[in-house]
Amino acid sequence: MISRKTYVFVVIFAVASVSITTNYLLSDASTDITVMVKAKSTNASGDQRDQTREETENRTSKVDIDLTDSSIGRNRSSVYESKNNSYTKILKTPKSQVAPHSDPSVKTILIWTLYNTPTMRRDRAIPNFGLDVFGKRKCRHSNCKLTFDRSKLAEADFLLFYNNEPPEWPKIRYVWQSYIHIIKERPGRWHNFLKYYDSRINLRMNYRHDSDIRLYSHGSFKLNTPLKESYQPVWPLSEKRKSIVGMISNCGAQSKRNIYIEELAKYIDVDVYGKCGTLNCPIGRNNTIQCMKRFQRVYKFYLAFENAICNDYVTEKLYYPLTYELIPIVLGGANYSREAPPHSVINTRDFDSPKALAKYLKYLSRNDEEYYSYFAWKQLYGLRSGQDIYCTLCEAMNDPVLAKKKPGNYSDWWFSGCDNNLIDRMRQKGGW
Numbered sequence: 057m058i059s060r061k062t063y064v065f066v067v068i069f070a071v072a073s074v075s076i077t078t079n080y081l082l083s084d085a086s087t088d089i090t091v092m093v094k095a096k097s098t099n100a101s102g103d104q105r106d107q108t109r110e111e112t113e114n115r116t117s118k119v120d121i122d123l124t125d126s127s128i129g130r131n132r133s134s135v136y137e138s139k140n141n142s143y144t145k146i147l148k149t150p151k152s153q154v155a156p157h158s159d160p161s162v163k164t165i166l167i168w169t170l171y172n173t174p175t176m177r178r179d180r181a182i183p184n185f186g187l188d189v190f191g192k193r194k195c196r197h198s199n200c201k202l203t204f205d206r207s208k209l210a211e212a213d214f215l216l217f218y219n220n221e222p223p224e225w226p227k228i229r230y231v232w233q234s235y236i237h238i239i240k241e242r243p244g245r246w247h248n249f250l251k252y253y254d255s256r257i258n259l260r261m262n263y264r265h266d267s268d269i270r271l272y273s274h275g276s277f278k279l280n281t282p283l284k285e286s287y288q289p290v291w292p293l294s295e296k297r298k299s300i301v302g303m304i305s306n307c308g309a310q311s312k313r314n315i316y317i318e319e320l321a322k323y324i325d326v327d328v329y330g331k332c333g334t335l336n337c338p339i340g341r342n343n344t345i346q347c348m349k350r351f352q353r354v355y356k357f358y359l360a361f362e363n364a365i366c367n368d369y370v371t372e373k374l375y376y377p378l379t380y381e382l383i384p385i386v387l388g389g390a391n392y393s394r395e396a397p398p399h400s401v402i403n404t405r406d407f408d409s410p411k412a413l414a415k416y417l418k419y420l421s422r423n424d425e426e427y428y429s430y431f432a433w434k435q436l437y438g439l440r441s442g443q444d445i446y447c448t449l450c451e452a453m454n455d456p457v458l459a460k461k462k463p464g465n466y467s468d469w470w471f472s473g474c475d476n477n478l479i480d481r482m483r484q485k486g487g488w
């Protein structure tokens with residue numbers, strides 16, 4: 057029976073020696089690889105302490121041992137982290153700080169876990185994909201290469217992670233590598249896995265304006281050049297015989313939007329489609345478009361109530377009505393002056409109560425000029441459905457500030473910035 061101390065020690069050595077695959081290594085660096093090792097060691101009296109050491113790689117030793125020992129890793133400050141028996145090494149290679157490309161001006165991104173969009177799924181199926189994808193797209197920068205081939209690990213400047221659980225980390229992390237994590241959702245309880253990304257991810261790519269690389273997965277707007285003709289209403293207000301429509305399928309949403317909607321429905325007619333309502337619009341993007349086309353003839357306003365109140369968070373619930381002749385009524389954590397064109401939405405936060413909002417909506421309903429003033433922006437601005445993710449990545453990889461960014465705080469940052477007590481506060485303040 058080996059003592060606890062010996063056991064832990066053996067683990068350290070075992071970790072330091074697992075799965076170095078020689079062809080990943082640079083020839084000029086292979087002699088002076090050092091590995092940072094951090095582990096807890098327990099001495100005979102049962103006291104624990106952390107140990108950090110730099111060790112020279114001993115590539116001859118192979119010790120068969122249980123790597124599930126929880127005393128190593130799962131700690132923000134750990135260099136090693138255990139997850140499903142896999143460990144990452146951070147290799148220091150003093151002779152080289154850059155990836156071994158033939159052309160150092162080319163940035164290579166390895167998609168380690170697939171960003172699950174139709175475009176990327178399709179692209180992955182193309183053999184030797186990635187060499188000229190950036191040039192073809194007329195991106196602002198096109199000196200980027202993309203690969204899905206994990207055997208090209210050493211050549212990658214950037215690794216892209218997209219997933220909802222801790223990934224199988226690369227066994228080796230070279231010093232020249234920057235990790236990017238991409239996420240489309242807003243914070244939810246199911247994101248606790250992001251703590252495994254702390255101290256690993258250099259660049260956070262998501263909807264937040266304070267993320268490192270901004271993702272516009274639902275839409276954005278831009279100035280029309282040249283300007284369009286002034287907007288001519290298509291659907292007469294007199295024929296829009298109903299007031300408000302919404303499509304809602306998550307009934308117990310964290311934002312508590314249902315409370316607001318119930319109160320609003322006491323003062324003005326509200327039709328709710330989807331699982332949380334009595335009406336049904338078949339699910340699927342094309343069907344949604346068909347429904348929106350129908351809605352704009354019959355309804356005046358559209359409920360763009362988000363399922364959570366988080367900074368900067370808006371979804372297609374905002375961009376769908378803006379595409380048609382419907383005024384969005386918004387409830388969300390975003391600054392709508394930034395996410396939507398000027399004078400294009402009605403914000404619940406501007407009203408003391410649902411009753412006051414209903415009063416204003418009824419006023420607009422009787423006033424063509426006021427009602428259609430909410431569409432005047434269409435002369436000045438156009439909507440974009442999303443962004444070219446490849447161009448965005450290549451631009452980011454060329455940004456000298458982003459290139460220097462160290463891995464850091466991720467999960468705390470991610471979970472900050474949501475405020476799902478907004479409705480409670482609105483009720484308290486407005487006395488409803």
Ligand SMILES: *[C@@H]1O[C@H](CO)[C@@H](O)[C@H](O)[C@H]1NC(C)=O
Pocket residue numbers: 099100101103105
């Ligand atoms: C165990 O470690 C603690 C703290 O590091 C130390 O005070 C103690 O003397 C050690 N015990 C033995 C038996 O080495």
Ligand SMILES: *[C@@H]1O[C@H](CO)[C@@H](O)[C@H](O)[C@H]1NC(C)=O
Pocket residue numbers: 114115116117118
């Ligand atoms: C490397 O590991 C082998 C096997 O465990 C051992 O015999 C050898 O002494 C080690 N070499 C060094 C330099 O630590």
Ligand SMILES: *[C@@H]1O[C@H](CO)[C@@H](O)[C@H](O)[C@H]1NC(C)=O
Pocket residue numbers: 106130131132133
């Ligand atoms: C991580 O390590 C620090 C410093 O050694 C320690 O105080 C902390 O409790 C550890 N956290 C976890 C979750 O193990």
Ligand SMILES: *[C@@H]1O[C@H](CO)[C@@H](O)[C@H](O)[C@H]1NC(C)=O
Pocket residue numbers: 140
């Ligand atoms: C853990 O590893 C085993 C064997 O490599 C694999 O079959 C399993 O899917 C992994 N589990 C997770 C959660 O990654």
Ligand SMILES: *[C@@H]1O[C@H](CO)[C@@H](O)[C@H](O)[C@H]1NC(C)=O
Pocket residue numbers: 342
């Ligand atoms: C949706 O509409 C587009 C454009 O009309 C069409 O190309 C596509 O095949 C349709 N998709 C489905 C699932 O019907």
Ligand SMILES: *[C@@H]1O[C@H](CO)[C@@H](O)[C@H](O)[C@H]1NC(C)=O
Pocket residue numbers: 391392393394
């Ligand atoms: C909201 O965005 C607008 C336009 O970008 C900006 O002028 C304003 O200061 C922002 N408001 C807040 C509270 O951040």
Ligand SMILES: *[C@@H]1O[C@H](CO)[C@@H](O)[C@H](O)[C@H]1NC(C)=O
Pocket residue numbers: 465466468469472
């Ligand atoms: C991480 O970020 C959050 C939110 O920005 C902040 O509250 C927290 O203090 C940060 N933690 C560390 C260790 O920097």
